[in-house]
Amino acid sequence: MTAALRQDQSPVAEAAPAPLVTVENLTVSFKGGDGVIKAVNGVDFTLERGKVLTILGESGSGKSVTLKAMMRLHPPRKTSYTGRIAIGGREILSLSDRELGQVRGSVVSMIFQEPMLAFDPVYTIGQQIAETVVRHEGVSRQAADKRALELLEMVQIPSAARRLKAYPHEMSGGMRQRAMIALALSCRPDLLLADEPTTALDATVQMQVLILLRQLQREMGMAVIFVTHDMGVAAEIADEVAVMYAGRFIETGPVGDVIGRRLHPYTEGLLASTVHGAQRGQRLETIAGAPPNLAKLPSGCAFAPRCRYVEPRCRETEVPLFHPKPDHAARCLRIDR
Amino acid sequence: MISYLIRRLLYSVPIALGVSLMIFMLVHLAPGDPISAIAPADAPPDVVERLRVDYGYDKPLPIQFGLWLGRAVTGDLGNSVASGQPVAAEVMSAVGNTILLSLCAAVFGFTLGAVLGFVAGYKQGRAMDKIATAIAVAGISVPHYWLGMVLVIVFSVQLNALPAVGMGPGGSNDWAWDWLHMRHLILPAITLAVIPIGIVMRTTRSAVAEILNQEFVQALRAKGLSERHVLGHVIRNVAPTVLAVMGLQLGYLLGGSILIETVFSWPGTGFLLNTAIFRRDIPMLQGTILVLALFFVFLNVVVDLIQTAVDPRIKRA
Structure with a gap:
């Protein structure tokens, strides 16, 4: 394990096969009633098969937008993408609608934040899983029903056969999210996108779902991009962490480095504002101010207006990514010194 | 599903009864009675009275309603005052x-x-x-x-x-x-x-x-x-x-x-x-x-x- 890990990180990695996911200079913007909203402003990353990348950020940081862009899920008429997304050799941004339909749900699939809203309320859980299996694997309805039952058993839903015939409103929140996971994994995707899948759940159920996800991810060897605003969740599941702010990755690196040896003042603020790092009886720190308006971003570093270390040069030019270590990087001029 | 159907049908019985009472009352709220409309203005009072008895308009309203409802249930909606033909047909x-x-x-x-x-x-x-x-x-x-x-x-x-x-x-x-x-x-x-x-x-x-x-x-x-x-x-x-x-x-x-x-x-x-x-x-x-x-x-x-x-x-x- 250690040897494999070291080989991953060594400079000889060029010889290894191409990563599953390559994203280069991705931007996503929406045409709205009041101008263009630039939600994602140049995101680059790669993700190997079987690895978990967690995108961490506040609401409005562009993390969910980035995630949904991975399968071009934004309304086509209002959204424009630039840059490049490649998943398993497929150029997502230039696929036709038909090709996209074949990729969605089979190569890449998604778990949503609120399973109650993500299931069609007038179809049973079984129908909704079987429908996906029929769509992508071209099997008979009976075979798909059988597969749906296996999937529900795989995500440890009790009395699975009965739950197959249940409607979403007849299940509990945790059970619905398990069913959502079963649906997402139904066609053995290479890449799973998880959009705050535990946020809507009770704390105890949250942990169970996380553990289940982690276990299934290891068994099936798939890559996961996991979006959350919760440091604790990120620490639990991630291999790599990317901290997102105003549509950019402002710090990326292995989970231990980002949490233990954080470089960016924003990451520092996020950590200080979670219960995990704080002491009993102490007030939690907050990051002063609010995230910037994505319709008119400030020049220079987008975090400058809220940063306690801000210097005049922060507002002058766009801050590049600095690499103090090969795999740990951040967009902050203080690293340059 | 069957029991729901039966229950839903039973619910509609009181609704139908209420509706029929409303309809019966509504017509009687209007001033004048139907006989004075069909009888000529110069008809002798005893003729008008006999017509009223024939059509049952002399009885108290609750009795009239009961009789009307009883006949309505069997499909008899009375005779038209204007043509004398059965209403139901x-x-x-x-x-x-x-x-x-x-x-x-x-x-x-x-x-x-x-x-x-x-x-x-x-x-x-x-x-x-x-x-x-x-x-x-x-x-x-x-x-x-x-x-x-x-x-x-x-x-x-x-x-x-x-x-x-x-x-x-x-x-x-x-x-x-x-x-x-x-x-x-x-x-x-x-x-x-x-x-x-x-x-x-x-x-x-x-x-x-x-x-x-x-x-x-x-x-x-x-x-x-x-x-x-x-x-x-x-x-x-x-x-x-x-x-x-x-x-x-x-x-x-x-x-x-x-x-x-x-x-x-x-x-x-x-x-x-x-x-x-x-x-x-x-x-x-x-x-x-x-x-x-x-x-x-x-x-x-x-x-x-x-x-x-x-x-x-x-x-x-």
């Missing part, structure tokens, strides 16, 4: 004609309304949506008796293409499914369909737009379903709302076509009601309204049952 033949007209208007109007509404909701904010919405607003706003007269002027008087009145050649009331009869149906059915087109269209449009904004539609696309399959899901989701509105509209079509039937002299219940009102023919009035009201009650049961069948969130227990 006249109402039933008129009901047949009204159902014919209403169903044609409903099939045409509901189909057009649902299709326009679906397209408008799906293409929200685009040209198709604006055109369909304009049609709907026009349909709801235009007075339909006026539209009926305009259609008559254009297609019957000017173009001489379609008949203006009646339901068959030479004023015959015997229906047949041939062109000679069916051409009589076209103008009244179109006129009658105008309001349902608008209402069904608007309901469908807003229901479709609302469903399309829900997250599960994005989730369906994320599963890789084709647009055709996604639309199938959308239709299943809007069906309960749209069907409920269609059921109510069908009720209005059956009961509310007085103006249209009068404009086109269509021998249906609306036409019958209009005549009965002018003749102060109270048994006829009561009988017709009762049948129409029971239709409404019955349609509500049907709509409820269909909704329960399409939407699992409505409990059958």
Whole structure:
């Protein structure tokens, strides 16, 4: 394990096969009633098969937008993408609608934040899983029903056969999210996108779902991009962490480095504002101010207006990514010194 | 499901009773009694009195109601004060004609309304949506008796293409499914369909737009379903709302076509009601309204049952 890990990180990695996911200079913007909203402003990353990348950020940081862009899920008429997304050799941004339909749900699939809203309320859980299996694997309805039952058993839903015939409103929140996971994994995707899948759940159920996800991810060897605003969740599941702010990755690196040896003042603020790092009886720190308006971003570093270390040069030019270590990087001029 | 059906039918019994009491009372609230309307002004008082006894109008109201209800249950709605003929037979033949007209208007109007509404909701904010919405607003706003007269002027008087009145050649009331009869149906059915087109269209449009904004539609696309399959899901989701509105509209079509039937002299219940009102023919009035009201009650049961069948969130227990 250690040897494999070291080989991953060594400079000889060029010889290894191409990563599953390559994203280069991705931007996503929406045409709205009041101008263009630039939600994602140049995101680059790669993700190997079987690895978990967690995108961490506040609401409005562009993390969910980035995630949904991975399968071009934004309304086509209002959204424009630039840059490049490649998943398993497929150029997502230039696929036709038909090709996209074949990729969605089979190569890449998604778990949503609120399973109650993500299931069609007038179809049973079984129908909704079987429908996906029929769509992508071209099997008979009976075979798909059988597969749906296996999937529900795989995500440890009790009395699975009965739950197959249940409607979403007849299940509990945790059970619905398990069913959502079963649906997402139904066609053995290479890449799973998880959009705050535990946020809507009770704390105890949250942990169970996380553990289940982690276990299934290891068994099936798939890559996961996991979006959350919760440091604790990120620490639990991630291999790599990317901290997102105003549509950019402002710090990326292995989970231990980002949490233990954080470089960016924003990451520092996020950590200080979670219960995990704080002491009993102490007030939690907050990051002063609010995230910037994505319709008119400030020049220079987008975090400058809220940063306690801000210097005049922060507002002058766009801050590049600095690499103090090969795999740990951040967009902050203080690293340059 | 069967027990739900039985229970739902039992619920409608008190509703039907209440409705019949209302209808009975409503007519008696009007000043004067029906006999003074049919008897000549100079009729001797003892003749008027005998007529009153013959028709049972001398008894106290609760007894009159009881007798009327008792007979109504067995299908006897009394005799028309104006013609002396049994009310039930006249109402039933008129009901047949009204159902014919209403169903044609409903099939045409509901189909057009649902299709326009679906397209408008799906293409929200685009040209198709604006055109369909304009049609709907026009349909709801235009007075339909006026539209009926305009259609008559254009297609019957000017173009001489379609008949203006009646339901068959030479004023015959015997229906047949041939062109000679069916051409009589076209103008009244179109006129009658105008309001349902608008209402069904608007309901469908807003229901479709609302469903399309829900997250599960994005989730369906994320599963890789084709647009055709996604639309199938959308239709299943809007069906309960749209069907409920269609059921109510069908009720209005059956009961509310007085103006249209009068404009086109269509021998249906609306036409019958209009005549009965002018003749102060109270048994006829009561009988017709009762049948129409029971239709409404019955349609509500049907709509409820269909909704329960399409939407699992409505409990059958």
